[in-house]
Amino acid sequence: MNSTPTRTCLVCREKKDKSELFRIVEIDGQYMFDENQTMQARGTYVCKTHECIKRLSKNKKINLSNEDLYKMAITVKKAQKDYLSLLETMxxxxxxxxxxxxxxxxxxxxxxxxxxxxxxxxxxxxxxxxxxxxxxxxxxxxxxxxxxxxxxxxxxxxxxxxxxxxxxxxxx
Ligand SMILES: [Zn+2]
Structure with a gap:
């Protein structure tokens, strides 16, 4: 059976493979993007998609900095670019x-x-x-x-x- 750990996206509530999700942690009321998934704090997860990041940016409770949101969006954009051109060549x-x-x-x-x-x-x-x-x-x-x-x-x-x-x- 499936051995890869799954987590739920806090925006769309879909269960996904951890590799498909960004980790976010909350420290003293401030939410942060845990880019390397190593921060020692309880994590929540969000899909690596523009759709879920956009919806997350409008969430008042998850007060991520604009810098963190931008970093996430860029990561998605880079990955998408690579996949599209890779598929195109194949x-x-x-x-x-x-x-x-x-x-x-x-x-x-x-x-x-x-x-x-x-x-x-x-x-x-x-x-x-x-x-x-x-x-x-x-x-x-x-x-x-x-x-x-x-x-x-x-x-x-x-x-x-x-x-x-x-x-x-x-x-x-
Ligand atoms: Zn999602």
Missing amino acids: KRSEFLSFGINMVTEDIKRIHFLIIAEDISEKNDKRIMRLARENNIKYIHYGSKVQLGAIFDKPEVNLIGIKSKKVARGMTE
């Missing part, structure tokens, strides 16, 4: 499966999943269950339209990486 290779049907068919050969951030809740649950059952790492990243553009489709909600080497490069 789009004609045999390493990619896309869409739920193709990915399900290929599941035994898949090593990493990229799930669109705006995928429906029902499909999201289905895919995360599939990922856990097959011990495949995943991230939520980009929109269906952004992922679709890679394959010249209007929308793609899921991409599977069939190369172990490429998958390792993406999860490092």
Whole structure:
């Protein structure tokens, strides 16, 4: 079964792999971004997505500094840029499966999943269950339209990486 620790995003309440979340700590009433996940304080977590960071910035109780919010946003932006161009260069290779049907068919050969951030809740649950059952790492990243553009489709909600080497490069 799934051995990677999961935490709940304090904004959207979704349970995710810890690597998909930023850690935030509270010290004497001041919230701080725990960039290296090592601060000795009780942590809460937020998704590494623009959507959740934006919503967090409007949260009055979680009084993160603008500098911390900016740092988080930049980290997300950097990661997204890399993934999009990386996928773009691989789009004609045999390493990619896309869409739920193709990915399900290929599941035994898949090593990493990229799930669109705006995928429906029902499909999201289905895919995360599939990922856990097959011990495949995943991230939520980009929109269906952004992922679709890679394959010249209007929308793609899921991409599977069939190369172990490429998958390792993406999860490092
Ligand atoms: Zn979230």
